[in-house]
Amino acid sequence: MQTVLIIVHLIIVLALIGVVLLQRSEGGGMGLGGGGGGGVSGFMTGRGQANALTRATAILAGLFFLTSIALTVMATSTRAPRSILDGAAPAAPGQSAPAQGGGNVLEQLQRLQGDQPATPAPSSPAPAPAAPQQ
Numbered sequence: 001m002q003t004v005l006i007i008v009h010l011i012i013v014l015a016l017i018g019v020v021l022l023q024r025s026e027g028g029g030m031g032l033g034g035g036g037g038g039g040v041s042g043f044m045t046g047r048g049q050a051n052a053l054t055r056a057t058a059i060l061a062g063l064f065f066l067t068s069i070a071l072t073v074m075a076t077s078t079r080a081p082r083s084i085l086d087g088a089a090p091a092a093p094g095q096s097a098p099a100q101g102g103g104n105v106l107e108q109l110q111r112l113q114g115d116q117p118a119t120p121a122p123s124s125p126a127p128a129p130a131a132p133q134q
Helices: 002-022 047-077 105-113
Strands: none
């Protein structure tokens, strides 16, 4: 059903593009040839045809919105609701600290990429070098 609706949607899009391009330009921009009003003279002129094209544009635009909404509803109805927390690794019972030895998020990512050893660096400063004896 969704494939049929997509095909109908694409046909409506192509028809809408064609109807909009057939309409007579009423100025406001540079058309074909550098002068204003780039339509073909004598083709689709007249009040009756202009009203028909305006009505066809409105109908096709309405159908475009309806098929867009229908496609959106169909796409979301087949997808189950999901939380971003579903992808997180489950923590062991009784463990409230971050997994894999603690540290901040950057250190955990570096460990996962192999840029840093698995054990975090000691937080105490290194011992000072011995003073030279005289």
